[in-house]
Structure formats: C-alpha cells, structure tokens
Amino acid sequence: MSDYHIAANKLRTTPILTVETESPTVKTFTFKDKECSRAKPGQFLMLWIPGVDEIPLSILSTQEDGRVSVAVKEVGEATQALHSMKAAEIIGIRGPFGNSFTEKHGRILMVGGGTGIAPLLFLAKKVASKTRKLVFVIGAKTRKELLFIDKIEALCSKSSVIATTEDGSYGIRCLATMPLEKMLDEEKFDMVYTCGPEHMLQKVFDLAEKHRIPLEASLERLMRCAIGLCGSCIIGRYRVCRDGPVFTANQLREVKGEFGIAKRDFNGRKIPLE
Amino acid sequence: MNRLGVNLAGLNLSNPTMLASGILGYSVETLESIVEGGAGAVVTKSIGLEPRDGYANPTVVQVSCGLINAIGLPNPGIEEFTSEIRAAKTALNVPLIVSVYGFSEEEYATVSKKAADAGADAVELNVSCPHVKETGSEIGQSLEILSKVVRKVKEVMEKPVFVKLSHNVTNLTDIAEVAAKSGADALTVINTVKAMAIDAETAMPILSNKRGGLSGPAIKPIAIRSVYDIYERVKTPIIGCGGIANWRDAVEFLLAGASAIQIGTAIALRGPNVFSAITRGMETYLKRKGVKSVKEIVGLSHRR
Numbered sequence: 042m043s044d045y046h047i048a049a050n051k052l053r054t055t056p057i058l059t060v061e062t063e064s065p066t067v068k069t070f071t072f073k074d075k076e077c078s079r080a081k082p083g084q085f086l087m088l089w090i091p092g093v094d095e096i097p098l099s100i101l102s103t104q105e106d107g108r109v110s111v112a113v114k115e116v117g118e119a120t121q122a123l124h125s126m127k128a129a130e131i132i133g134i135r136g137p138f139g140n141s142f143t144e145k146h147g148r149i150l151m152v153g154g155g156t157g158i159a160p161l162l163f164l165a166k167k168v169a170s171k172t173r174k175l176v177f178v179i180g181a182k183t184r185k186e187l188l189f190i191d192k193i194e195a196l197c198s199k200s201s202v203i204a205t206t207e208d209g210s211y212g213i214r215c216l217a218t219m220p221l222e223k224m225l226d227e228e229k230f231d232m233v234y235t236c237g238p239e240h241m242l243q244k245v246f247d248l249a250e251k252h253r254i255p256l257e258a259s260l261e262r263l264m265r266c267a268i269g270l271c272g273s274c275i276i277g278r279y280r281v282c283r284d285g286p287v288f289t290a291n292q293l294r295e296v297k298g299e300f301g302i303a304k305r306d307f308n309g310r311k312i313p314l315e
Numbered sequence: 316m317n318r319l320g321v322n323l324a325g326l327n328l329s330n331p332t333m334l335a336s337g338i339l340g341y342s343v344e345t346l347e348s349i350v351e352g353g354a355g356a357v358v359t360k361s362i363g364l365e366p367r368d369g370y371a372n373p374t375v376v377q378v379s380c381g382l383i384n385a386i387g388l389p390n391p392g393i394e395e396f397t398s399e400i401r402a403a404k405t406a407l408n409v410p411l412i413v414s415v416y417g418f419s420e421e422e423y424a425t426v427s428k429k430a431a432d433a434g435a436d437a438v439e440l441n442v443s444c445p446h447v448k449e450t451g452s453e454i455g456q457s458l459e460i461l462s463k464v465v466r467k468v469k470e471v472m473e474k475p476v477f478v479k480l481s482h483n484v485t486n487l488t489d490i491a492e493v494a495a496k497s498g499a500d501a502l503t504v505i506n507t508v509k510a511m512a513i514d515a516e517t518a519m520p521i522l523s524n525k526r527g528g529l530s531g532p533a534i535k536p537i538a539i540r541s542v543y544d545i546y547e548r549v550k551t552p553i554i555g556c557g558g559i560a561n562w563r564d565a566v567e568f569l570l571a572g573a574s575a576i577q578i579g580t581a582i583a584l585r586g587p588n589v590f591s592a593i594t595r596g597m598e599t600y601l602k603r604k605g606v607k608s609v610k611e612i613v614g615l616s617h618r619r
Contacts, residue, residue, distance in 0.1 A: 047584060050377045054516040087372075091517040095372035131516050135377075266375040268583040271386055272339035272360065278348045280339070283586075307368035309341040309360065310391040 049076050050268055052089065052133045058108065059128055064186050066115045067156060068124055069101065074134045077109040081141035082164035083259055083287045086111070087267050089133030090126070094119035097264040097282075099160040099236070100137060109134075112159045112188065138267045139286045142257050147231030148174040150224075150254075152245050154217050154237025155181060158188045160259055161236055162196075169196045176224070178203045180217025180241070184210035218244040225252045232256070239314055243301030246293055256290040262304055275305060318601050319594055319609050321355075323575050324475040324500035324552055326410040326436055328355035330594040331609055332565065335556055335579035336361055336414035336439060336479070337386070343402045350409050352587025353594055357407065358577065359396075361414040361441045362430065363450075364422045366392035371523040376512045381531025381558065382580055383510045385446040385524035388416055393426045397433040404434035412477065416441040416450050420460075420467040428471045437474050440464065443481030443506035445528040452481045452506070458493045465497035477554065479503035482534075482541050488548040495551040503554040503577065504545055505538045531580040532558045539571050546572025546614050560584065562596020569609065570616040 053074060061069045070088075077086050080100045088111065089095040096119050098111040115124050126132070142164050149172045153161040158179055169175055175197050181187040183206055190211075194202050203220050204212030213220060218241055225248055235245045236259040249256040262274035262281040269283030277296035279285060284292075293300050299311070306312045319330040334357040339345040346357050369389030376383050390396065396413075403411050413430035415438050417423035427438040442461055444451025454460050461478075468476050478499040484490055491502055507528025512521045520526075538557025545553055555573030559565050560581040568576045581589050597609065606612055 047377070050583075052373075052376060052514070052521060054514055089373055089521070091514070091519050094523070095374075133373075133514065133517075133521070265369075265372060265386060266382075266384070266583070268375070269586070270338050270382075270580065270583050271375065271384075272341045272345055273389070275339070275342055275345050278344040280345075305341065306391075308366040308389050308391050310366065310395055 049137060050135055052135050054131050054133045056129050056131055057126060060126070063112060063188055066186065067112055067188060069110050069112050070123070071108055071110040072132065072134070073107045074109050075107050077134060077137050078103045078105070078107045080109070080137035082167055083141035083160050084137035084139050085286060086134055086136030086138065087264070088123070089135075090119055090122050091131060091133065093122040095133070096120065097267065099156070099259070100163060101159040102163055102166070112156050114156045135267060138282055140284070142234055142259075142287050144168050145232040146171040146173070148172070148229060150176050150178070150230045150233045152178045152217055152221065152233065152235040152237070152241070153180070154241045155186070156188065157237030157259070161234055162189050162192060164234060165193065165196050174201070176201045176203070178205070178217050178220060180205040180237070182207045187211055217241060218248070221245065221248050225254070230254050235259070239301050246290065246300070249290060257287050258293060259286045260288055261286065263307065272309070273305060276300065318598055318607060321575055321609060323356070323554070324437065324477070326356065326475060328410060328575060330355040331569070331575040332590045332593055333412075333554065333575055333577045334358055335577035336441065338579040338582055341399070343399060343406050346403055347406055349587050349590070350407055352589065353591030354409065355575070356410040356412060358412040358414050358439055360390055361388050361416045361444065362390045362393050362396050362426060363388065363416050364393060364426055366390065366395065373521055373523060376521045376527070378512055378529070378533070380533035381529050382583070383512050383522065383527040383529050384507065385522045385527035387524060388444060388447050393429045397429060400430060400433035400435055410436040412437045412439050414439045414441050414479070416444060417464075418450050420464045423464050424467045424471045427468045427476070431472045431474045435474065437477055437500070438468070438472070439477040439479050439503055440468060441479050441506070443479050445481065445483060445507055445509045446524055446526055452483060455481050455490065456484045458490060461490060462493050462497045465494055465499055469498035475500035477501045477503055479506055481506045482537055483509045487541055488544050491545040491549050495549040499551055501552040501554055501574075502545060502549070503556055504541045504573070505534070505557050508534050508537060530558070532560060534558050535564060539567055542568055542571040542573050543616070546617065559593070560589070562593045562600060565593050565597055566600055566612070569612050570614070572614040572617065574610075574613050
C-alpha cells in the first residue's frame, strides 16, 4: 500500500464553512480539506464531532479550491450532535479512505436510496458528460426525503431520472427497485452502480445478476479504525473500510451469506441487518 | 529443510511471523486472509467471559510514528466465540492462539479453558492492555496478581500459555521472571505503550477514552530493549512485538532474543501480505549470512 493512505489518516481539525438543510432529516456540511478534496467517488471520510463521536461518511462532492461536502442524516446521538453544529465550529477529518467506483462510460444505470444517493451523485457528476446513456433511479420514503433531485435532473436529461417514493408524494409510489425489472427487460446497460439500504442493494444485485450486467455496490458497516486493522467492518474476508466500501458483483457473490443478511455488532458478533 | 521453521513452546510454526492480537481476528475468514498473507501463526482478538462493546469512536488516532488506540477490548464473549474457534481450527493450517483477558484469575482460567477445549492450540493472556480498567496492565504490573493468574490458568489447561507483557512497569524483567516461574510457556513482549493525543484547536483529548496505547515504529526501540533485557533474565521463549514493519525489524528482534515475532500495525500500511514480504526478506538474510536455521540467530546479539 502506498504511503498516501497513512498520510490521509492524520486527523485534521477544520471549521465548518456552511451547513445546508436538504430535507427534514438531512443536512449538507461543507469544509475545507486538501486530502479529501482529492477523493474519488465512492470513497469515505471519518468525521470527528469533538467530544461526541467519529463517524464514517460518504463524500458527496469536492471542489478544486479544497472544499468538501458530506450529506448527513440524523439517525442517532452523533449525527444529532453534528446537526446542531453551525458554521465556524470545529470538526476533525480523517481520510479519504477505501476504494472508489470504477468509472465506466457506456450505458450506465445508477440506483440510489436515501443518503446513498450522495456518492452516486458525486460519480454522476464525473461521468455524465462521457457516458452513452445515464439513467438514475432514486428512492426515498417521501418527497421531502428525496435528496438532490434537482441536481440529478440537471445532470441527466429529465426523462432519465426516475424518482420513487414509498408514500407516492413524488414520482412513482413504490420502492426504488420496482421500476428496474421492466427497465432491465427493455433496455440494455453496461454497468449498474448502487448505494443505499442493504436490502435495496441486494435486490438490485439480484436483478443485475439475472440480466448479467456488471454491478458495483457501496456497503456500510460499523467503522472504527478505517484503515483495515480493527476488524469492526468485516464482511466475509473483506474489510469494508479498506477492501471496499465499493464491491463488485463477483465479490458480493463470495459473501452471499452476509450480504443483505448480517452485519457485525459493536462486540464483533454477527447480527441480522435491521 | 525449512530454514524459517520454529518450534515455539511446542507449537510448530512454518515461519516465525505471527498476527498480533487485536488486529482483525474476529472471524475465520479474516484469519484465513492473514494466513494466506503468510503468517506462521495467528492470535485472535482478546476474548473475555462476557460480550463487550468497546468504546465510542474515536478509537484510533495517528501520531508521528504510529497509532494510538483505545478500542476497549470489544469481543463477543467466549460462549459465542467458541464456534469461531472450532471453525478456525478446521480452516487454518497454522497454530491458532486465542488472546484472553479477564477481571479476575478465575475469569482468565475459565475463558482459557473454554478456548482450549474448543480447539485453540494455545492461549495468550492479555495482562497488558493499557486502556481498560481492572484488567490488562492492572494485572500485569503486580507480581503477585500476575503470578496468581498464570498459575490458575496453568492449573486448568495443558496447552501452552503465553503471557503478553506491558512495558509500562518499573520492573519488567522481574515481571517476566515471575510469569516464567508461574508457568508461562512463552512471553509476548510488548503490548502497546501508554499514550495520549490532544487536539490543539479544540483543546480536547482525541480518543473517546482519552488515554490509549501507542503501537507502530515509535515503540520498536522500546520493544527491542525489553526483549533484550528479558532474554538475559529468563530461558522462556520470547515473542517480540512492537513496530515490526519489514524483515530487518523482524531480524533485529530475533537477534535481541525473540524466537518469533508478532505483527499488527504494519498491516494498515502493507496489508496481509506483509507477512510473506517479511519472511522472504528473512530468508534472503539467512542465506546471505550462511545460516541454516532461523533458530541460530535468536539472541545472537548477546554474544560477547
């Protein structure tokens, strides 16, 4: 491994530059960090909320001037504490960590659920102008939780964006995976990228397997060290922080006993995914 | 003939490199990846009587020449872990050592016995963890308590018992001698060194536990001195541990008196293949020096 990974592992403290509200439960935090501004789509960082916790977050966007953004959903104590923070308050950053999506330029399908849309939007920005076709399926519980729909519609032609909500408040009333079956029967794709709740990833994986389309999925597990040492994030033989978070269909086949089924608890025990 | 083969307290290792405790080591699959990487033996994460969640993040912080960690001994507890031990014994073709911690001598003994019964080839008593109260280094810094713990464990099991020592004591060689006299079959030297990191901007300790243990290149000279000192005092085999990242580091530990070495932090830099890289380098070194067996260089730097 290159020294870069360890250079990236040094904790840098930096002020929050801006906080934007994306939905009732999601805020985007932007700060300056040189290392992470060089991140590739799919990589993650560890964000330290001083005195509270340190959490893994997918990188949403980077700017040439060194600005980096992450979208954070309020799900527990740590994210609640982060949501209460304002511009100029200090956070700590380690990373970027992990691998990234491989950039393909053929006919691309992206399927994102919840905040899982974030790394896909990052990827879409990089590849949109080079792809032959880009279809983006996004799903959320409600219209209000449907993230970055405007940005995605600006990137892809509007007809290529399929939005789904579980309550029908926007787009089609269904799970994000529902429109896929018909779409995959009718259209050809060279690559599927997906990120979101793992049950959704599993469904997307099954469909991609059925239609023999290569796939990459970004997984989430409990993270501690983020550098492949502590073993907290293991799935099968893989360390999600180091060998992932992006996994190919081949790798997911190897970990079928755990993918979409189980994760490791704080004490290392295998427990069912909720 | 295998130039690198060693016999460690009755265990046959195809080479003297071992996975240090605390690194990966929750599951058979990750231990397998370490063995495929070339390790001659593996030590699991420290296992206790009850499941333990460990500490909140941050649990690891990088400093100039290493990492400070206070993960807090997360583990599923020995009941849950026995199935992993059984599976590991079937899957792995190298000795499996289960690291054990406890809050009393009875706990150390109970967990060790269960681990051995499930198939562990040896146990390594963690009497040196620097960041959990009432276990680890609080056991290993008292001659009396350490002696009781080692004796109690030796009473209940026949398989080899390793004892992992802390450098954060005033009388390391006395402690090593007591561990040896109490029946330790090998001494792992050393665990992480008490350390801490504070962030200037926020004026806060970075680790959630505030205090932690330092590993990596920063502690290598400390560990070498510890091995060297203990080798002069006791006959019990020593397993060197602390900042080993390449074959030269490994050789230095052997020359100081270690019969085998453990690797942990370097896996973050070089991945599981760090083991085969180190063994290849050691083999080249032995050939170049005209040495037929790695055993011949153990303690070689002590000659006058």
